[in-house]
Amino acid sequence: MSIATERPNRRRPSGGARSNSPGRTPATPSGGPAVLGFCRRHWRPVSLVGIGVVWLGLWATLMGVDTLELGGADKTDFQLWLNSVRDAFDSARTNSFVFQHIVQPVTDGINGLVTFLQGIFSQASDGRPVPEIGWLGVVALLAWLALAFAGVRSMLLVGVCVLLFGFFGYWAQSIDTLIVTFFAVGICTVAGLPLGIVMARSRRVSAAVSPLLDLMQTLPSFAYLAPLALVFGIGPAAAIVTTIIYSLPPLVRITEHGIRGVSPATLEAVTSMGSTPWQALVKVQLPMARRTIVVGINQCTMAALSMATIAALINGPGLGTPVLQALQSLDVGSAFVSGLAIVLMAIMLDRTTTRASERSGIEARMQRGSGEGQTGTFGGRQMRRTTIIASAVVAAVAIYLSHIYLALSKFPASPDLGTPLAKAVSAATDWTVGTFSGFTEWLKDTVTALLVDPLQSVLAQSPWWAMALALLGIAFVLAGLRAATVTIVCEAVILGSGLWNESMKTLATTLVAAFVVIIVAVCLGVWMGRSKPADSVIRPVLDAFQTIPSFVYLVPALALFGPTRFTAIAAAFAYGVPIATKLVADGVRGVSPVAVEAAESLGTTSWQMIAKVQLPMARAAVVLAANQGLLYVLSMVVVGGLVGGGGLGYLVVAGFSQSQLFGKGLAAGIAITALGVMLDRITQHATARFGSTR
Incomplete structure (x- = not known):
C-alpha cells in the first residue's frame, strides 16, 4: 500500500468518536516513555525516593556493620593527638615567644580589665570589703544611661530590673554578666562598625569578609569554647573572646546593610557639590543609617548576653554559673530564679537599645526638619538636656554615697524574693x-x-x-x-x-x-x-x-x-x-x-x-x-x-x-x-x- 493511501487511515477522529470507535485505543504513549517523561518532570522527588529506598535497603541488610561506634572512654589517634596538643600548649605558655609576648599579654590585659571593673561595680576591691561603687550608685548610673539614650520609660524599666537582680539574690553575678556583655559589645562596636562601613563601600572587601562572617554565624557556640580555652586559658578572657566571635557578625552585616541602603540619588547630589568620600560618609551615610546601626548594636548585645551565659563552661563570670550549677544538680527552683534574672536582663537590654534606635531616628528626622519645626524642637531639646544634666548630678551623688556608706554599698539581704520564689x-x-x-x-x-x-x-x-x-x-x-x-x-x-x-x-x-x-x-x-x-x-x-x-x-x-x-x-x-x-x-x-x-x-x-x-x-x-x-x-x-x-x-x-x-x-x-x-x-x-x- 502506498503512502498516499495510508494517510487517511491515520487521521484521528474528532470529539467523542475518538474514544467510542470500536477496535481503537487512545493515542497515548506506551508505558516506558510515559514513565521516563514523568521521571524527567519530577526528577527530584523520584531521585530522593530512589536514594531512600537504596539507603533503607542497605540499613536493613547491614544494620550495625561499619557504624564506627566509639566507646565512652575510648579515644582515636586523632583525639589522643589533640590531648598532646593541649599538653604542648600548656608547656608553650612558658616557653613560646608568641604566647609570652602576644597571647599572654592580651589574656592578662582582658582578665585584668574585667577584674578592675568587677572591683568597681560588683566584687570586693583591694582594701575594701565592698566594690568601689555600691549598689545604689550602680542603679543610679545605669538608670541615667537609659534616660540619656532611650528616655524615661527605659530608665524606669532599667531601674526596676536592676533592683530585682539584687532581690533575687544574684546581684554580683548579674553585674558581672553586664560587665562581660558591655565589654564584648564595646569591642565589637569598635571593630565591627569600621568593618561594616568598609564592606558597604567596597564590594571586594565584602566578598572577602562575608564567608568568614558566614562561618562565624554557622558555627555552634559550643564548637569554639574548647579551642579558645586552649589558647586563652580558663577565665574571663576566653569567655569574652568567645562572646565577641558570636556577637560580631550581626553588627557587621547590619551596619553594611544600613550604609549601603542610603539612597544613591542622595549620594550623587552630595558628591556633585564637591564633598569628599569622607565627608559623604560622616555627613550623609552615617546619619541616615544611624537607626539601622543602632539595631545592629541591639542584635549584637542580645547575642553577647546569650553567649555570656554559655561561656560559664569556661569559667566566664556571671549568671551562667548559677544556672549551670542548678542544672547539674537538677535544682529547678534555683535554675528558674537565675534564669529569670537572665530573662529580665535580656528584656531590659532589648527594650532599651530598641528605644534608643527609635529615638535616634526621631532625632535624625528632627534635624532634617523645616525651620519652623526647629523652633519648636529647640525648647524640647533644651528641656531634655537640662533633665539629663540634673539626673547626672543625682546619679553622681548616689555614686558618692554608695562609695562612702556600707549600707548603700552592699545590697541589702531583704527583701529576699529569690529563696521563696x-x-x-x-x-x-x-x-x-x-x-x-x-x-x-x-x-x-x-x-x-x-x-x-x-x-x-x-x-x-x-x-x-x-x-x-x-x-x-x-x-x-x-x-x-x-x-x-x-x-x-x-x-x-x-x-x-x-x-x-x-x-x-x-x-x-x-x-x-x-x-x-x-x-x-x-x-x-x-x-x-x-x-x-x-x-x-x-x-x-x-x-x-x-x-x-x-x-x-x-x-x-x-x-x-x-x-x-x-x-x-x-x-x-x-x-x-x-x-x-x-x-x-x-x-x-x-x-x-x-x-x-x-x-x-x-x-x-x-x-x-x-x-x-x-x-x-x-x-x-x-x-x-x-x-x-x-x-x-x-x-x-x-x-x-x-x-x-x-x-x-x-x-x-x-x-x-x-x-x-x-x-x-x-x-x-x-x-x-x-x-x-x-x-x-x-x-x-x-x-x-x-x-x-x-
Whole structure:
C-alpha cells in the first residue's frame, strides 16, 4: 500500500468518536516513555525516593556493620593527638615567644580589665570589703544611661530590673554578666562598625569578609569554647573572646546593610557639590543609617548576653554559673530564679537599645526638619538636656554615697524574693510533674519511640559509607553541586574526628526537633499570614521567646521531662519555633494580592488557597524558615548535652570537666562545626534554588 493511501487511515477522529470507535485505543504513549517523561518532570522527588529506598535497603541488610561506634572512654589517634596538643600548649605558655609576648599579654590585659571593673561595680576591691561603687550608685548610673539614650520609660524599666537582680539574690553575678556583655559589645562596636562601613563601600572587601562572617554565624557556640580555652586559658578572657566571635557578625552585616541602603540619588547630589568620600560618609551615610546601626548594636548585645551565659563552661563570670550549677544538680527552683534574672536582663537590654534606635531616628528626622519645626524642637531639646544634666548630678551623688556608706554599698539581704520564689517554683514543678506525669511520660515515650529511636537507628546503625553516600545524594538533589562538594568535605571532617556515630545521633535528634519546628511554624505562620488579629496576638509571644537566651529554655524542659534526649528536643523546639514562624508568616503575607484575588474569584476554598496558592508562592520563605529553624535547633540540641541530650553536646561538656576527655570533647566541637556547616549549606542552596524557580 502506498503512502498516499495510508494517510487517511491515520487521521484521528474528532470529539467523542475518538474514544467510542470500536477496535481503537487512545493515542497515548506506551508505558516506558510515559514513565521516563514523568521521571524527567519530577526528577527530584523520584531521585530522593530512589536514594531512600537504596539507603533503607542497605540499613536493613547491614544494620550495625561499619557504624564506627566509639566507646565512652575510648579515644582515636586523632583525639589522643589533640590531648598532646593541649599538653604542648600548656608547656608553650612558658616557653613560646608568641604566647609570652602576644597571647599572654592580651589574656592578662582582658582578665585584668574585667577584674578592675568587677572591683568597681560588683566584687570586693583591694582594701575594701565592698566594690568601689555600691549598689545604689550602680542603679543610679545605669538608670541615667537609659534616660540619656532611650528616655524615661527605659530608665524606669532599667531601674526596676536592676533592683530585682539584687532581690533575687544574684546581684554580683548579674553585674558581672553586664560587665562581660558591655565589654564584648564595646569591642565589637569598635571593630565591627569600621568593618561594616568598609564592606558597604567596597564590594571586594565584602566578598572577602562575608564567608568568614558566614562561618562565624554557622558555627555552634559550643564548637569554639574548647579551642579558645586552649589558647586563652580558663577565665574571663576566653569567655569574652568567645562572646565577641558570636556577637560580631550581626553588627557587621547590619551596619553594611544600613550604609549601603542610603539612597544613591542622595549620594550623587552630595558628591556633585564637591564633598569628599569622607565627608559623604560622616555627613550623609552615617546619619541616615544611624537607626539601622543602632539595631545592629541591639542584635549584637542580645547575642553577647546569650553567649555570656554559655561561656560559664569556661569559667566566664556571671549568671551562667548559677544556672549551670542548678542544672547539674537538677535544682529547678534555683535554675528558674537565675534564669529569670537572665530573662529580665535580656528584656531590659532589648527594650532599651530598641528605644534608643527609635529615638535616634526621631532625632535624625528632627534635624532634617523645616525651620519652623526647629523652633519648636529647640525648647524640647533644651528641656531634655537640662533633665539629663540634673539626673547626672543625682546619679553622681548616689555614686558618692554608695562609695562612702556600707549600707548603700552592699545590697541589702531583704527583701529576699529569690529563696521563696525558688521554693514556690520547686513546689509547683513537683505538683506539675506529679499531676501531668502521665501525659509528659506518654509524650516523651511516644516521640522517642516513633520518631527519635527509628531515625537514630537508621542514621547511626547504617554503614558509615552508606550514610555518607545518602547524605551526598540528598545534598546534590536538593541543593546542587556546590552543596554536594561542601557535604563531602564536612563528611571527611566528621570521619576524621572519629565521632561519626555520635554525629549521626546528634543529627537524628536535630532532624526530629527541626521537623516538629517546621510543622508548627508552617501552621502558625499560615494562620498569622492570613489573619491580622492572630498575628497581633501571636507575634508578641514569639518576640518574647526570641528575647530569652537559649540557656534558659533548658529549665522548664528539664522540669517537665527530666534529663533525657527529649528534654533537649523540647528546649530546641521552643528556641527554634519563633524565628521559623515569623519567616513563614512574612512569606505568606508577601504573596501577591492579585494572585489571591484571582484564586478567590475562581471559588477556591480556604484550604485550596493555602495549599495551591499561598504556600507554593511562599516556598522560598518556607525553605528559609527550615534553614533557620534547623540551625537554631542544632545549637540547642548541642546545649541539651547538659541535661541528658547525649551525642556531641555531651562529649563537649565532658571534655571540659574531664581532662582525659579533652581531645574527645575538642573533636566533638569540630564535628559539630562540620555538621552545622553541612546543614547550613544544603538548606541555603536549596533556599536559593527553590526561590529562583517558579
